[in-house]
Amino acid sequence: MDSKEYLDIIKQTQRCQRNWDLDKTVDDQTIDFLIESGYNVATKQNLNSFKIVCLKTRKEIEKWKTVARNPDSELSYLSNDDIKSAKNNHQNPQTDANLLFLFFVNMDERTSQARRDRECGPDPSASEWRVKKHLEVGLAAQAISTAAVIKGMRSGMCGCIWSNIIKDDWVKDWKVNKHDLALMMGVGYPLHKDHTAIGNTGKHKTSFAKRPYEKIIQ
Numbered sequence: 001m002d003s004k005e006y007l008d009i010i011k012q013t014q015r016c017q018r019n020w021d022l023d024k025t026v027d028d029q030t031i032d033f034l035i036e037s038g039y040n041v042a043t044k045q046n047l048n049s050f051k052i053v054c055l056k057t058r059k060e061i062e063k064w065k066t067v068a069r070n071p072d073s074e075l076s077y078l079s080n081d082d083i084k085s086a087k088n089n090h091q092n093p094q095t096d097a098n099l100l101f102l103f104f105v106n107m108d109e110r111t112s113q114a115r116r117d118r119e120c121g122p123d124p125s126a127s128e129w130r131v132k133k134h135l136e137v138g139l140a141a142q143a144i145s146t147a148a149v150i151k152g153m154r155s156g157m158c159g160c161i162w163s164n165i166i167k168d169d170w171v172k173d174w175k176v177n178k179h180d181l182a183l184m185m186g187v188g189y190p191l192h193k194d195h196t197a198i199g200n201t202g203k204h205k206t207s208f209a210k211r212p213y214e215k216i217i218q
């Protein structure tokens with residue numbers, strides 16, 4: 001792969017895919033490749049900073065996509081269309097994908113013997129741990145998104161999460177706290193070429209161009 005091909009892949013990951021061809025399925029070997037990509041990013045002292053859950057059944061994805069929305073208390077900031085979508089629990093269609101990845105900060109590792117042995121010093125506070133581990137969740141999400149594009153798929157990230165509406169029994173087998181869900185990411189096959197098309201509704205989401213950036217090299 002040359003530099004241009006790599007940059008083209010990265011530029012695809014920049015976009016948020018909002019429509020999915022749900023007639024297609026992602027095979028288990030590819031799912032494993034995506035999960036391995038996410039877990040093998042660099043983390044400080046190679047600690048187990050986060051947990052990745054990959055949902056592949058329609059039933060689970062239909063359930064979890066309802067969480068990808070603004071809380072009722074914040075709806076007044078939104079456009080009328082977004083308020084309607086939020087009330088119908090469809091505010092972020094990027095999560096209604098062939099696969100839905102959930103990234104939880106792993107709070108257990110904060111006080112683990114491995115952390116104490118490898119980092120030394122007192123246990124970090126819960127808030128300090130969360131900030132640092134959100135950074136590492138970002139690395140994992142990018143790695144999975146890049147892997148997805150290499151496999152001919154697309155991704156759509158969603159940081160808008162109303163964790164209060166997650167039922168406790170949804171997460172009971174995962175040893176995570178529902179409020180530590182840091183990011184949701186849909187992955188799969190696009191339905192339309194235009195990533196901004198919202199499913200089959202005929203509506204489009206505004207697309208944001210990358211803001212100008214500086215290359216500081218000295």
Ligand SMILES: Cc1cc2nc3c(=O)[nH]c(=O)nc-3n(C[C@H](O)[C@H](O)[C@H](O)COP(=O)(O)O)c2cc1C
Binds near residue numbers: 160
């Ligand atoms: C960490 C992260 C969180 C995001 N959260 C949301 C979100 O909650 N809702 C949303 O509509 N888009 C979300 N996006 C998608 C971005 O807004 C989108 O990638 C960006 O605007 C550029 O792509 P576009 O062409 O799809 O607009 C998120 C992207 C990232 C990287």
